[in-house]
Amino acid sequence: MGRVSQVAFWGKKDKEKPESRESKKKPGLFRRLWQKFRNIDWKDPVTRWKALFVALIGSIVIFGGGYGVLSFTNSPTFCANCHEMAPEVSTFTASAHSEITCVQCHIKPGFMNMITHKVISLKEVYHHVMGIPEQIVQTEHEAVSDENCLQCHSKNRLVSASGDLIVNHKGHIEEGVPCISCHAGVAHAKIAARGINTEEVRGHWTKEVAQQMMEKKYLAPNMGTCIDCHDKVNNGEKPWKDVAYLVPPNPEHLKEEATKExxxxxxxxxxxxxxxxxxxxxxxxxxxxxxxxxxxxxxxxxxxxxxxxxxxxxxNIPEDHKAADWNQNHGGTALNQLDKCVDCHQDSKWFRDIPKEDLVSLLKMAEVEEEQKDHKYQPNITVVREQSRINKFCSACHSERPTSHGESDQWLTSHSGKAGTQEEKAQCLVCHDREKPTAESPDVKAPTDVYCQYCHRTGFKDDVKN
Incomplete structure (x- = not known):
């Protein structure tokens, strides 16, 4: 049997060995390709031009394909593929930012920032495969940066679009106050803070539902946020330094804390x-x-x-408010126009914290409001009395003794003439309870602990209980 000389993978010659059955086997694909590559005459100019052409085409395919993948994953269409993103995509589509892409807000400008974000976002793929999160929230590490906002918006704005609100945007930015501290709801109406993007209600999210949930009070800067921040500044704090102040709490973190405690x-x-x-x-x-x-x-x-x-x-202070005796005689106006009063005198607008909501209940409420949109407010002293006690605007003054009451001893013996009719008594009952409050009384307390039956224990003549 003849002997052959074999060439090793790295080009070294082995010692002659007897030809065997294994040596007769056809070389594998990779070995054949490697042998062809080694046999290429790289000194030939035509060969080098061919190699350059192949490399160019390969680079175009690789980088073009990669860019295509990046572009697709940057689009709202890609985000809409995941069921858990339905609330976010629906609200985004219904917002004023619907003409831009998600990444224009959620990824800082720059190629490296995009690549870094894509790598970090692989955890979202993991969560999608292993188990959809109960709620999608903006994490403390991914808060929208001012760099993103300033790509489109100028920091030199001083007056709001309505022309009423004076906001020195440049001064806030130079102080380090992030845009998101005021404009957190502009794209998604704060659905995470409201708790209406959880797993159990994601099936309800449609384009129409998103339009209903995009209320101005959640889209525009919340006055309560301004007041809370200004109050903290007056107390020597800079709350925006803590990123947790800017984004909703992560429910997963809350679960971990609850487990620890x-x-x-x-x-x-x-x-x-x-x-x-x-x-x-x-x-x-x-x-x-x-x-x-x-x-x-x-x-x-x-x-x-x-x-x-x-x-x-x-x-815009109404003309009737400018009357000298307005504070003492606005009760009748409040009774007849309570719906107009609470447009301005609504202390819930002064709160930064947003209460948790239920999407199903909100949708039912919207249906009722649609049916009753032409319903006009009907004067109701019970409603007025309750509002005057729970509304901080009302109680801010109602907790003070009215000047009309004069000295205690004089008022005690002469106030009967001020409460002769049912209408006059109704005004008294805004601040005073008829009967002594008990533990079973409603939570809505009177601004004073003085009640009528403390003295009028036998009741009133010709009195009809309100």
């Missing part, structure tokens, strides 16, 4: 009601104090004035 659950539950009442009382006191500052009833030396005219260029 499980050992203290009994103690925590025992103090929850008491702590909640104390927090509510402190919140009410703080809100009322700020409202008094805004109305000019309290003045103090602060960095940023809390008065309405500080930010609002035009405060």
């Amino acid at each position: 499980k050992s203290n659950a009994v103690i925590h539950e025992a103090n929850t009601e008491e702590e909640a009442k104390e927090a509510a009382a402190q919140h009410d006191e703080k809100t009322q104090k700020i409202i008094l500052e805004a109305l000019g009833k309290q003045q103090k030396d602060v960095k940023i004035s809390m008065a309405c005219a500080t930010c609002h260029e035009q405060v």
Whole structure:
């Protein structure tokens, strides 16, 4: 049997070996390709031009394909492929930012920022495959950057589009206040903070539902955010330095914290009601104090004035409010025009925190409101009385003793003439309860603990209980 000389992979000659069955086997694909590559005459100019052409075509295919993939993953169409993104895509489509792509807000400008974001976003693919998250939220590490906003918007704006609100955007930006601290709801109407983008309601999200949920109070800057931030600045704080102040809390993080605190659950539950009442009382006191500052009833030396005219260029005060005795005689107007009163005197606009909502209930409520959109407000003293007690604007003044009451001893014996009719008594009952409040009484408390039956224990003549 003859002997052959074999060439090794790296070009070294092996010692002659007896020809075997294995040596007769046809070389593999990769070995054949390698042998062809080694046999190429690279000194030939034509060969080099061919290689350059192949490399060029290959680069175009690779980089062009990669760019195509990046472009597709940057489009809202790609985001819409995932069921869990239905609320975000629906609201985005219904927003004023629907003409731009998602990444123009959510990825900082620059190729490397895009590649970095794509690598980090692989975890979203993992979550999609392994288990859809209960709620999609903007994480603290991915808050929308000012760089993104300033690609389209100027920082030199001073007056809002309506012409009423004075906002020094440049001053805020130079101070380090992020755009998102005020404009967090511009694209998605704060659906994460409202809790209406959870897994259980994602099937309800349609284009029509998104239009219903895109309410102005969630799209435009929340006045409560401005007030809360200004109040903190006056107390020496810079709340925007904490990214958690700018984005909703991540429910997954909350679950982890709850698990860590499980050992203290009994103690925590025992103090929850008491702590909640104390927090509510402190919140009410703080809100009322700020409202008094805004109305000019309290003045103090602060960095940023809390008065309405500080930010609002035009405060349209109705003519009847300018009457000298308006504070003492506006009860009749409040009874007949309560719906107009609460347009301005609504303290819920002064709160930064957004209460959790239920999407199904909101949709049902929208149907009822649609049916009753032509329904006109009907004067109702019970509704007025309740509003005057829960509304901080009303209680800010109602908690003070009216000047019409005069001295206590004189008013005690002469106020009967001020409460002769049912209409006059109704005005008294705005602040006073008829009967002594009990533990079973409604949570809506009177601004005073003085009640009628403390003295009128036998009732009133010809009285019809309201």
